Amino acid sequence: MRVGALVRSDDQSALEVLSLAQELGGGAAETYLILPAPQAQHPAAGKARAVVLEGLADADPAQLFAAAEALFGGAAPDVVLLPDGPLFEAVGARLAGSLGRPAVRDAGSVALDGSRVRVVKGAFGGKAALGLETEGGAVIGVRQGAHPAQDLPQTSLEMVQMAPPAPLLSGRKAVRDSSGDDLGRAKVIVSGGRGLGSAEAYAALRDVAQLLGASLGASRAAVDEGWASPSQQVGITGQKVAPEVYVAIGISGASQHLSGMSGAKFVVAVNRDDKAPIFEAADVGVVADWHALWPELRRALAGG
């Protein structure tokens, strides 16, 4: 079976997906890296066929899909891997539909056995694992952190310059969120929940984040309160994050929040309720009223 991968240079898991593709394809996978502009310095450049898409930043999903189809030249590999995330949302399902193959998201592992594709994927917000088997190919969104990025051999960088097709939608306006935190790439995240009690207390959390060199996340309750922007929401309907350290303050630990932070390597939770479910997911739990803890913590972090 032919195996291919399509990643973007701004996907944190680009190298992971390329590595999985090469492993499945026995080193002969057809791999494509989309670069918004010529940036040969990207770690994945030279590990995949690079395609420079002009104006990619403003490309809509339909344009990205048309570009992906053009890349595969009407003969897409049987198994196409993409990072699970915005690129899969834009391209994955459409590609699967046009190829008449199943689309599978949140894949934790992928194995090939002849013409069979076996995928183990997350289900019920990551609480369960579901094994799927299909015949003849699939379009698969690979979960970030599911496969290690390997040291792929450097190949000469082949750049294909490509302008995205004309937009299919008219009257569309791109709206950018300017909250500034890229949670997907963050190594440390400090997230605040309803337990903070006010917009001011949430805003003060930015000081903690700054002192820790962290990005600022939020529970949905904090977003619903209007304290945080939707792009900061961590969870099943927010961002899936995989930082080295995740600090949850005043967050109860609802399953919908936990599923977004399940990739975190080390979790610190602060909650005044010692029975809060967040403590079950925490490596370090602090039972405390945040408002009492914060002045002490600020002094300690600031070095006096």
Ligand SMILES: Cc1cc2nc3c(=O)[nH]c(=O)nc-3n(C[C@H](O)[C@H](O)[C@H](O)COP(=O)(O)OP(=O)(O)OC[C@H]3O[C@@H](n4cnc5c(N)ncnc54)[C@H](O)[C@@H]3O)c2cc1C
């Ligand atoms: C379909 C669906 C999708 C959802 N998607 C998401 C999602 O993506 N992300 C998400 O986060 N939620 C999501 N939710 C909502 C989720 O179920 C919870 O309602 C939400 O996560 C609760 O947010 P919270 O923990 O901040 O608030 P609460 O549940 O109100 O918890 C507040 C916590 O703060 C503690 N606390 C209170 N005061 C203090 C204090 N002074 N000091 C320390 N601790 C204090 C309390 O003990 C409590 O544990 C979803 C729900 C549904 C139905």
